[in-house]
Amino acid sequence: MKKQNKRTDILDIGTELISTNGFNATGIDSVLKKAGVPKGSFYYYFGSKEDFGFAIIDKFAEEYDLKLTSYFGDTSVSPLQRMRNYMEHTIEHLAENKCKRGCLIGNLGQELADQNERFRARLESIFHSWQNVFSSCLKDAQEQGEIAQGIDCDVMAEFILSGWEGAILRAKVMQSPHSLRIFIDTLFSSILVR
């Protein structure tokens, strides 16, 4: 049990450092030092730095899925309101820290897609799963008459996901949630309409 906790500590600290500095620029040594783990024991927990990266991605994706489920599975509000609640929460969360860090999956996709095919494929599969969450929500919204019947929900979900990731990127560079606010307002006032 203690070993499991230590592994989790290493992953949490790794996530923090990689979110700020990127995967390549984050040294295993600095992670272990911050976690208070002796250098030599890294390979007790992970087979390689790449395995460590995958463990970080998997943990993040699992936790993010819980977050998505809590918003998109909230049947006490309408489908469109679920999406809006998720986005409003994300803006608040990002704005708390001047939009630093951005999205871990977007960051790693930007950094690693060209460098490592296994990372690229895993990151793309996560994007695709998020897109499916959006698409399913849009289909529910369509069934309930919240959005026009003519909208192709799969296409729109892909549009929303890339627009959302782009707004997170711009927010990080601008150090302001302004582009995220514009994204949400434009989406719900001009695009996702009846």
Add this chain to the structure above:
Amino acid sequence: MKKQNKRTDILDIGTELISTNGFNATGIDSVLKKAGVPKGSFYYYFGSKEDFGFAIIDKFAEEYDLKLTSYFGDTSVSPLQRMRNYMEHTIEHLAENKCKRGCLIGNLGQELADQNERFRARLESIFHSWQNVFSSCLKDAQEQGEIAQGIDCDVMAEFILSGWEGAILRAKVMQSPHSLRIFIDTLFSSILVR
């Protein structure tokens, strides 16, 4: 003159390596080796790796401005068609190489915004200048009755820029221009309308 050419060579090779591997993971040595320049002479051309990074960004931004001017200054077509031509050209250009590399400014923004305030501010100023190009084009489109009078062109330009950057990011991770196609089609069929 020869020295200027060598400096340009170093910048071009640096741009290529940084586009693929990121700024932190690109060693000065590998750039110089590829450029056929002795190690010691780097500081003849650049004060530091940071200065080198700024020179790459500035050169990219200057060249990109020429590209933008060639599309957005083309008064032989309507304002909206100028924007569409620019985007269609960019899709073609990115698709030629399976959308690898993405956008240098987006890549560096993602990587460096949290790490280096000078880089962040410079990258944000470039995003802002691109946004102004979009905004000016939208205002012309509005004057000519191509888009609704109710559209706030500054807001819409920010929405378009972040959406576009996000679609480039997704294209890189997907290794497909699919999200860029969806972005253009959705933009011109559902958003930039009368």
